[in-house]
Amino acid sequence: MTVIDRYASFWLDKFMKHRWIVPLCSGLLAVLANPLAIQACSVCITDAHDPTMDAFNWSVFFLMAAPYTVVVSIAGALFFGYRRAAAKREQTETTEPLMQLAWNDKESGR
């Protein structure tokens, strides 16, 4: 037994202790042999600039933007509503008295 044989046998023994590695590696090799099976993009089924692909992409883009638009619109409405209410409150809470009390003038000797 040469040094290389011994070295290989040592690592093979170590490798075989973890039996789950064998099916995992076999599976990965099988998937790599068929690249279509590991295609990441679910709508990349046609060539670039294909109308169907463009349509899917635009639709995905629109649906992705829609929730943000909705949330920003609601936040904007709440913000401006709050500002309007605050301005209204400031208007009503003036330092001027609501009415001049006659007895106040009399008692103060004016």
Add this chain to the structure above:
Amino acid sequence: MFLGAEAMFFAGLIGAYIVFRVGSTIWPPPFQPRLPVGVTGVNTLILIASAVTMRWSLKAVRVNDRKRFIRYLAYTAVFGGIFLLIQGFEWLRLIHFGLTVSSSVYGGLFYTLIGFHGLHVFGALIWLLVVLMRAKQGRFSRASYVGVQTCGMYWTFVVALWPVLYGLVYLY
């Protein structure tokens, strides 16, 4: 929350429409009637006018001007009713010309998208009429007008949605 859910509902329908519209090289498909762009454009202006009168009615109730409040609320309902009548009339004409839900994807998408909007306008109109009835009974004042406010929000939503649908379905 409700308006957000409604917006996402229409976003889903618009997303489906985009898939078919952008994916087709010829649109509308051959042997399908063209949509009435001009009449619907005028109808769009009527619906926008209804949003303006709704806003004026809200302004009137805030200053306790009951007479103007009821008048503008009634104008809003009338404009909404006119919009629905014109839409219904145009739909009848399109059906007569052969555009039905089952005639093509084009017809199916048109009636689904525009039909759901019409249904929402109809619902909003009924709500508006209830608010108008209650307003005539003197149920709203400067201090309490939440009912009018929520109805106004919903009405503004259905009006704001329409130009988007008109641009997408009729003009694009």
